[in-house]
Amino acid sequence: MAKITTHRQGQARVTINDLAAELGLAKGTVSRALNGYSDIAEGTRLRVSRAAERMGYRPLAQAQAIRTGRARSLGLVLNAGRSDAHKPFLTDFLDGISRGASEESWTLTVATAEDEADEVTTMTRLIAERKVDGFILPRTKMVDARIRLCKSKDVPFILYGRTGDPEGCAWFDICGEDAMREAVLRLARFGHRRIGWIGGMQDYAYTNLRRGGFLAGLAEAGLDPDPAIMVDGVFTVEDGFNAGLRLLDMPEPPTAVVCALDLAALGLYRAAARAGRRVGRDLAVIAYDGIPEAALADPPLTTFAVDTRAAGRALAAMLIARIRGTPPEELRRVVPARLIPRSSDRLSILPPNLPPEPAHHPTTPV
Amino acid sequence: MAKITTHRQGQARVTINDLAAELGLAKGTVSRALNGYSDIAEGTRLRVSRAAERMGYRPLAQAQAIRTGRARSLGLVLNAGRSDAHKPFLTDFLDGISRGASEESWTLTVATAEDEADEVTTMTRLIAERKVDGFILPRTKMVDARIRLCKSKDVPFILYGRTGDPEGCAWFDICGEDAMREAVLRLARFGHRRIGWIGGMQDYAYTNLRRGGFLAGLAEAGLDPDPAIMVDGVFTVEDGFNAGLRLLDMPEPPTAVVCALDLAALGLYRAAARAGRRVGRDLAVIAYDGIPEAALADPPLTTFAVDTRAAGRALAAMLIARIRGTPPEELRRVVPARLIPRSSDRLSILPPNLPPEPAHHPTTPV
DNA sequence: ACCCTTGCCGAAACCGGTTTCGAGGCAAAG
DNA sequence: CTTTGCCTCGAAACCGGTTTCGGCAAGGGT
Structure with missing residues (x-):
């Protein structure tokens, strides 16, 4: 024996x-x-x-780790400080990552931080103790302290999103700009010529991208952008409400609005009610994120859904590849969002400046 | 040098x-x-x-681990299979655990599973590779396979909730039974004598406890329980809707309902609307959980809030103590929930069988 | 028959810590 | 002036793996 x-x-x-x-x-x-x-x-x-x-x-994982330098663990630092919009997706996200990690017998180490400085501190600790081999960085910013940290310490990372300086970065992202562009074209096809915009927080990378997509859509539709009906920096339902009031209070208000976030759209719903208008009747809205509340809104919100679980899984797989040595340039994937057509973008009462809606196109998913 | x-x-x-x-x-x-x-x-x-x-x-954490047998890591296995009610709290929960762990320089390892069998499999893997030193077990059941696994493998654990056989178990829990009892007494004080019940999933430990609290409240108020106006097994808004319809369709429907979950109450709101009644006007409702949607409901829902972040933190600290050798009997804490009085339990129109409301008591937090 | 590969495996060093064991020094006690 | 004992530390074993290095035997070429 x-x-x-x-x-x-x-x-x-x-x-x-x-x-x-x-x-x-x-x-x-x-x-x-x-x-x-x-x-x-x-x-x-x-x-x-x-x-x-x-x-x-x-x-024994740790015994291997000490010689190989690999803990076989992925790091994820959540920012619990501000009310995160990804809250409803968190379970799916974790599930995706965890599943992707499990497939290679890796695990997921989660930590939280209350602000950006705290994020860096926490990550530094995880690196120093070699508890993780790399990081998944969600909600990337245009200039991101976490990326700088990872680069300086030479620890692998992958972005969920994109960033200002792509040098040395690997990422997985949903193509928000295409979605916003498609949203504009869709609205233009319905006859809208004055399309407003409510965008997200300035420093997040996705905000610029989605904004660019919106502008690209306008250009493609032959429409001129009007800064008067574009608001940015929205992050909560409350923000969306205020932004909506501003837009609808214009002398020449938009007949349709594209929102970079579902939350903003939910705020816009309330602003419309306050302004005596109603989404789906005389105001068309298309948003982005696909949060569950969007389906329950009245009227149900047309939006672009993101498969967060799949994203998590892909991120895990790609980060593991990165740790194993695949160069970052080969680890860059951007996948389309999926349009969920509901009724917030088809008007039952046409505003005076709108022509009758053309023949009903079958909704065009990407 | x-x-x-x-x-x-x-x-x-x-x-x-x-x-x-x-x-x-x-x-x-x-x-x-x-x-x-x-x-x-x-x-x-x-x-x-x-x-x-x-x-x-x-x-280096792993180097220590190999000799000491301590990875300084807490394990948490999330069940991503069914749409979990704790979704909205997940960020807070993780934040609490992570913070409690960080204070002792421990980390949190998260994994997901799709069902109960998968949970056990995943935990087994984490144990075999010694990736974690112990587990936090949320959503405990009356008989729980995870507890059996931990006991058989002799790995420390702590329950978020309680269980059928307390032998060898440590736990932290919110006193849901007291909350339910208090809810009944509060409604009785408002004059209600026919108080209905909508309870949660049978196999979860908290369901029995809250149900018991409800019954204790009835007894204390001198009211007889009527099985006809008690429904159990509710887990989603949809379930709550159906349960509500059943209750309100009775020949002698309740004038007030206590719900073991906010989600159930939200379903009940819709059922009331369908039945031509309205919560806060001729139907009083008190629920439990304190989800954000409860504040936004119309009318705002009176409910018992749970400080999930504090729970996570306490769980982490207690589990670490458990791992370090504190006997489980010394690690059992139950803290009260906090009543958030809003307007769903004060009626503007009194049903015929209700006396006028007595002098307005100051709301009595626990 | 001899040399040189090549394939396959054992032995030992190594990774970065923890823990045991024992030795040296010094002070108090005899 | 020993002896005893305590305080402090060095040396080495150990934890459970990985990786390097070298040796032996078989096989191929001349």
Whole structure:
């Protein structure tokens, strides 16, 4: 009987020494067999892996880590400070990451921070203790302290979003700019010629992108942008409400509004009510995010949905690849958002300056 | 100059060897000094800790783990399978745990599972690889496979909630039964004598507790429970809607309803509208959870709020204590929920069988 | 028959810590 | 002046893995 090393009292764990003893091999040989070194005979490799299976051997993650420098753990630092818009998606996001990590037998280490400085502090600690091998950075900003930190410490990372200086960055993102562009074209097809804009927080990278997509859509539709009906810096329903009031209070208010966030649109709903207008009747709205509340709004909000779970999974897989050495330039993916056509963008009462709606196009998903 | 061991190219990490060399001490001595052994002179200890501070030495978590058997990491397995009611709280919960863990320089490892069997599988993997030292088990059931697993593998755990067999269990919980009891007494004080009940999923431990609290409240108010106006097994808004319809369709419907979940109450709102009644006018409602939507409901929902962040923090601290050896019997805490009085439980139109409301008591927080 | 690869594996160093054991120094006790 | 004992620290084993290095045997070429 092989000698079993006991650790906690009563708990038996099969170590590589037990395996080696059982097989009559040196433990180094067993290790190399298990890790696919080329200097191990095929028969031996088989014998080893079978015995490992049979005895239920699982290498001790930390023991490997100390030599290889790999903890097989992905880091995620959540900013719990401000009321995050990704709150409703958090479970899906975590699920996606965790699943992507599990597939490679990696794990996910989560920490929280209350502001940007705290984020950097927390990440520094995780790096110093080598608790994680790399980071997933959600909600990237145009200039992002976390990215600078990772670069300076030479620790792998992947962005969920994009950033100002792409040098050395890998990312996965949803193509918000295409969505916004498509939103404009869709509204223009419905006859709208005065299309307003409510955009997100300035420093987030996605804000610029979506704004650019909006402008590109206008240009493509042959419409001139009017700064008077464009508001930025919105982050909450409250903000959206105020922005909506501003837009609808114009001498020549928009007949349609594109919102960079569902939350902004929800605020706009209330602003419209206050201004004596009603979304889906005489004001068309298209937004972005696909939060559950959007479906329950009255009228149901046409929006672009993001598959957060899939994003998490992709991010995990890509970060692991990055850690294993794939150059960042090969790890850049941008996938389209999916339009969910509901009724907030089809008007039942046409404003005076709108022509009758053309023949009903089948809704055009990307 | 001390020799610096480089690991990744270009990256310098201060190891305990560097520290020992710099100080002219044996590395074992340095280790003992840092860990507060009694056989180190006070002066030496000071000299060591100062040097560690100055050189920015942080012990490598995994290296410690391999000898001590402590990864200094807490495990949390989320069930992403069913649409979890704790979704809105997840950020707060994670924040609380993470903060509690950070205070002791521990970290949080998160994984997800899609069902109960998957939970056990995932936990088993984390245990086998010794990635975590213990688990936080949220949403405990009366008989819970996770608890059985932890007990059989002798790995520490703490419940967020309670369970059928308390033997060997540590827990932190919110006293939902007291809240439900108080809800009944409050409604009785307002004159209600027919108080309905909508309860949660049967197998969760909290459901029994809250139900018991409801019944205790009835007894204390001198009211007889009527099974006809009690519905259980509700978990979603949809369920709540159906349960509400059943209650309000009775020949002798309740004038007030206590809900074990805010979500159920939200469904009840819609059921009331369908049945030609209106919450806050001729139907009083008190619920439990304190989700954000409750404040936005029309009328705003009176409910019991749970400080999820504080719960997370307490759970982390208690689990660490458990791992360090505190017996489970000393780690059992139940704290009260906080009543948030809003307008859903004060009627503007009294049903025929209700006496006029007595003098307005100041709302009585626990 | 001899040399040179090549394939395969054992032995030992190593990773960065923790813990055990024992030795030296110094003070108090005999 | 020993002896005893405590305080403090060095040396080395240890934890569970990975990786380097070298040696032995078999096989191929001349």
